Amino acid sequence: GAGVSQTPSNKVTEKGKYVELRCDPISGHTALYWYRQSLGQGPEFLIYFQGTGAADDSGLPNDRFFAVRPEGSVSTLKIQRTERGDSAVYLCASATEGTLQDGYTFGSGTRLTVV
Amino acid sequence: AQSVTQLDSQVPVFEEAPVELRCNYSSSVSVYLFWYVQYPNQGLQLLLKYLSGSTLVKGINGFEAEFNKSQTSFHLRKPSVHISDTAEYFCAVSDENDDYKLSFGAGTTVTVRA
Numbered sequence A: 001g002a003g004v005s006q007t008p009s010n011k012v013t014e015k016g017k018y019v020e021l022r023c024d025p026i027s028g029h030t031a032l033y034w035y036r037q038s039l040g041q042g043p044e045f046l047i048y049f050q051g052t053g054a055a056d057d058s059g060l061p062n063d064r065f066f067a068v069r070p071e072g073s074v075s076t077l078k079i080q081r082t083e084r085g086d087s088a089v090y091l092c093a094s095a096t097e098g099t100l101q102d103g104y105t106f107g108s109g110t111r112l113t114v115v
Numbered sequence B: 001a002q003s004v005t006q007l008d009s010q011v012p013v014f015e016e017a018p019v020e021l022r023c024n025y026s027s028s029v030s031v032y033l034f035w036y037v038q039y040p041n042q043g044l045q046l047l048l049k050y051l052s053g054s055t056l057v058k059g060i061n062g063f064e065a066e067f068n069k070s071q072t073s074f075h076l077r078k079p080s081v082h083i084s085d086t087a088e089y090f091c092a093v094s095d096e097n098d099d100y101k102l103s104f105g106a107g108t109t110v111t112v113r114a
Helices: none
Strands: A005-007 A010-013 A020-026 A031-037 A044-050 A054-058 A063-069 A075-079 A088-097 A109-114 B003-006 B010-014 B019-021 B024-026 B031-040 B042-050 B055-058 B065-066 B073-078 B086-097 B096-106 B110-114
Touching: A005 A088, A010 A020, A020 A088, A031 A075, A031 B024, A044 A063, A044 B065, A044 B096, A075 A088, A109 B110, B003 B086, B003 B096, B010 B019, B019 B110, B024 B031, B024 B086, B031 B065, B031 B073, B031 B096, B042 B055, B042 B065, B042 B073, B065 B110, B073 B086
Parallel strands: A010 A109, B010 B110
Antiparallel strands: A005 A020, A020 A075, A031 A044, A031 A088, A044 A054, A063 A075, A088 A109, B003 B024, B019 B073, B024 B073, B031 B042, B031 B086, B055 B065, B065 B073, B086 B096, B086 B110
8 A cells, every 4th residue: 555554543442351453564565563652752662573573572561462464464463451551552664674774654553542 | 772852842933933853862872863743643754864974964844953973962953834844743763783663752742833
């Protein structure tokens, strides 16, 4: 597609529920990133994929968070047993290569609200 | 590890006036520096980046930034703002050890008034 697509744009869920957030990167982009932006803060790195594999998942806050990219294109961020503190905007970005010298393109994000 | 400090959380400015957004970083290695803009309900858009070379970097929409290594700063400027520049601006840094991920500042909200 023309840009990075994230669905849904908004998600409200009850505490304790499971959620999946989807990211459709720009076609041909091998690198994919997830960031989390809490209210009043800048985005924080969660995980980086190069192809199908997670090259760096050091930003995932705990084992309730997991992300996959099985075919090297679409990625899904999965959150189990959601907590109110998980409420944030989850941003996805993609790039042709892994390094920032090429720049990467962000999606509009998924706003997750845990009630 | 690196960190980014944006010194102003809110900057009100009149249309056609100049604006400067301040950004300082800390890092023990060589860095790459970026400014992103986020318009309401939109994704982050790259304004400009410094990778190497000239310390004065020009970006889109008339913005420019200057890398100052001795002061560890990367301040963003625009000589004359428009109403459409109302947005949130984020400074971000990456370093040569982890050149695929960004550390962001908390952001500066710019509100341009007529």
